[in-house]
Amino acid sequence: MISFSPIWAIVLRHARMWRRDLNLLLGTFYWPMLDILIWGFLGSWIQQSQLVGFKNYEMVALLGILLWQFVGRGCNIIMIAFNEELWSYNIVNLFSLPLRIRDWIIGIILFYAFTMVLTTIFGIVVCALFYTIPMGEFIYTMLIFTPPLCLAGIWIGFTCLQIVVLLGKRGAELGFVVGWFFLPFSGAYYPVDVLPYWGQMLSYCLPMSYVFKGMRSYLMYNQDPTPYLIKGYVLGIIYAIAAILLFVYCFNRTKQKGIARLVD
Amino acid sequence: MEIFMSILSVQNLIKQFTSGFWPFTKKSSYTAVNNISFQLKKGEILGFLGPNGAGKTTTIQMLLGTLTSSSGSIFYFGKDFAKNRIDILKKVGYASGYDRLPARLTIKENLDVVGRIYEIPEPKRSEQIELLLKFFGIWDKRNKQTGTLSAGQATRALLAKAFLADPEIVLLDEPTASLDPDVALEVRQFILAQRKERGISLLVTSHNMDEVTELCDRVLILKNGSIIADDTPETLAQSISKVHVHLTIFTDLEPVLTYLRTIQLQHTVQANQITIEIDERDIAQFIAALGERKIMYSQISIDKPTLEDYFLSIAKN
Numbered sequence: 001m002i003s004f005s006p007i008w009a010i011v012l013r014h015a016r017m018w019r020r021d022l023n024l025l026l027g028t029f030y031w032p033m034l035d036i037l038i039w040g041f042l043g044s045w046i047q048q049s050q051l052v053g054f055k056n057y058e059m060v061a062l063l064g065i066l067l068w069q070f071v072g073r074g075c076n077i078i079m080i081a082f083n084e085e086l087w088s089y090n091i092v093n094l095f096s097l098p099l100r101i102r103d104w105i106i107g108i109i110l111f112y113a114f115t116m117v118l119t120t121i122f123g124i125v126v127c128a129l130f131y132t133i134p135m136g137e138f139i140y141t142m143l144i145f146t147p148p149l150c151l152a153g154i155w156i157g158f159t160c161l162q163i164v165v166l167l168g169k170r171g172a173e174l175g176f177v178v179g180w181f182f183l184p185f186s187g188a189y190y191p192v193d194v195l196p197y198w199g200q201m202l203s204y205c206l207p208m209s210y211v212f213k214g215m216r217s218y219l220m221y222n223q224d225p226t227p228y229l230i231k232g233y234v235l236g237i238i239y240a241i242a243a244i245l246l247f248v249y250c251f252n253r254t255k256q257k258g259i260a261r262l263v264d
Numbered sequence: 265m266e267i268f269m270s271i272l273s274v275q276n277l278i279k280q281f282t283s284g285f286w287p288f289t290k291k292s293s294y295t296a297v298n299n300i301s302f303q304l305k306k307g308e309i310l311g312f313l314g315p316n317g318a319g320k321t322t323t324i325q326m327l328l329g330t331l332t333s334s335s336g337s338i339f340y341f342g343k344d345f346a347k348n349r350i351d352i353l354k355k356v357g358y359a360s361g362y363d364r365l366p367a368r369l370t371i372k373e374n375l376d377v378v379g380r381i382y383e384i385p386e387p388k389r390s391e392q393i394e395l396l397l398k399f400f401g402i403w404d405k406r407n408k409q410t411g412t413l414s415a416g417q418a419t420r421a422l423l424a425k426a427f428l429a430d431p432e433i434v435l436l437d438e439p440t441a442s443l444d445p446d447v448a449l450e451v452r453q454f455i456l457a458q459r460k461e462r463g464i465s466l467l468v469t470s471h472n473m474d475e476v477t478e479l480c481d482r483v484l485i486l487k488n489g490s491i492i493a494d495d496t497p498e499t500l501a502q503s504i505s506k507v508h509v510h511l512t513i514f515t516d517l518e519p520v521l522t523y524l525r526t527i528q529l530q531h532t533v534q535a536n537q538i539t540i541e542i543d544e545r546d547i548a549q550f551i552a553a554l555g556e557r558k559i560m561y562s563q564i565s566i567d568k569p570t571l572e573d574y575f576l577s578i579a580k581n
Contacts, residue, residue: 089364096328098353258331
């Protein structure tokens, strides 16, 4: 005989956390919405493209996925680097040492760059093993478009960290959410033209959208990507500097309540 | 002038926390540290005592710069901490029973990272790590991830971190909380030896009153964010006038109890032993009165007041 009470107790035990934990609500609504947007827009583009036809689709798709790693994974690396100190209860230890926040930031960016070099090499090897694409052009294109996307990884990473230093551990998942929010509007997997008007307006503010547009125009239409790259670089540098400065401001501000409270 | 004579000088330090997010919730504030001032002299060991929530850890966090004060000033070595934080922290060690080192790094890797942040050059860094780990008895665990260590071993690794850069001041927040008595004794001996050999100054918070009495030259008692006493452990203990007298009675207990009720002395009874709380200067008169009443006892012992008695009296009040 199954008793309903203990089963319902387990349901309530988790459902009651919803009222206090934004992360659970985000998991329920945000991630499905993100998948719907990304794969829906990708489907629309493929359907439209089949009508007009285009070349290098395989390479464009692979580069879109690989280059987004520099943004998405980059953001994750920066987030995890800080969160690791929270999860291991080391945050007060670390910042009670003679360590400037400037030195921590530079150290994390260097670690990010090192990790991305490994990701690049690994990505190239995997693509060479599994796909028949002109590797010379693939590597060349990748190297041109990687640096401005690294800048994007940095500014999104430090923007997400602002949330963590303001909210503490509770803000960790929210921080990861913000990073992925930009994916549908960056034009990594499809041109931003397939987005609705408001989505296109948003994408014009994102440096990544110019970089991916440049990559697509170069590979698909043999156009010079320089104007797009310049926009991507300029916006990326401005955003990265702004995000880092704002992170430093938030970090110093969180000291008013104490760094120790971030682990609570 | 005084700030140049002491190695650490805290003046009128206040920390107020505000909560609430206007206009959604009403803003409220509470004062965790309320206008405290104290000095730490070279070679001095200063105890920081107080009930939970008294403001001990909040003060230490401000002394480390991981929490900003609402007002007041902190001077180390005559320098303003707010303006020279990094230079000052190079001479300050810190360990807390509440913190951990990154769990997936080994003890040696962790201390190597810390040593690099302190800019200790090789080979001194490795030598210092070896020396401290051997002293704290965890040299054989040096290649173990800190997440796999017992609480006592992890605390010893944190203490090694605190002393790694040959600091002039060490701030210890509950340093021996999770240590076995024998290891805690070794740590206390190490602290006293460091003070003797190198003249380092220490600020220690602890709930272990015996430890504070043994270690500290001076004790600050915090309550509700304010310093309510500042003296040696012995003087603080002596300020408690009540002592406990234990009597083992081998005649009938009833006459004793009747007498105790008559003179209204607080007492407890366990088998044939009575423990009486009495003012120290009344003991002689009390014992004489027992003799007059032909009350025979086989054993008498007197517990002098300790720092713990003092602590309990302020906690009660």
